Amino acid sequence: MDAAGVEALFTRATGEYLFARWGRPIVPVVFGVDDATLSTVKGAIEAVVALAGHKMAETDPELGANLMLFFFRDWAELTEVPNLDRLVPDLAPLCARLAAQGANQYRAFRFDADGAIKAAFVFIRMDDELAALPAETLALNQAVQVICLWSDRAFAESSPLALAGGQVVLRPEIGAVIRAGYDRVMPAVARDPSHALRLVARIGQGGVA
Known part of the structure; x- marks a missing residue:
């Protein structure tokens, strides 16, 4: 998933970017x-x-x-x-x-x-x-x-789940975003779209600090 795709997951219908995880x-x-x-x-x-x-x-x-x-x-x-x-x-x-x-x-x-x-x-x-x-x-x-606090339209068109080997599983790219969002070097809350670029960078590094 590229930066635009990740950004869309946390951009609300109002145009506001907002990521939040559990504190x-x-x-x-x-x-x-x-x-x-x-x-x-x-x-x-x-x-x-x-x-x-x-x-x-x-x-x-x-x-x-x-x-x-x-x-x-x-x-x-x-x-x-x-x-x-x-x-x-x-x-x-x-x-x-x-x-x-x-x-x-x-x-x-x-x-x-x-x-x-x-x-x-x-x-x-x-x-x-x-x-x-x-x-x-x-x-x-x-x-x-x-x-996470996903966008109100993040999964309106496609489910976060997929079929694999006859079983329902979390889509790997969504799992990667979750892991990156909870990386200890990442903020618990973000309102700037540049946060999506940081998430993609974490995904590219395997989410390891």
């Missing part, structure tokens, strides 16, 4: 799934975190859990979750808007004072399209999309 260990909690699916989702998160060279933890000192994933059938269900409206501002109108759009997923991020990710909320409405996907595919896709 603290990730502590996931999953709602609305059975034990088998829970294990699959957490396994996917662990795999992507390991790929990034980042860390997970048992608890977040500020929030307890800082990555919350909700699986449900109707957007209205979210408004009934106790205290969720304290974590996600304007939850009711957001759910109404997403329902009107027929959306089947939404991600909301919170950031620390420096702009690094400190929490993420993933909402997945299990419509027929998503229900038809293998749990492993759905879990890996969500794990990839919360490891």
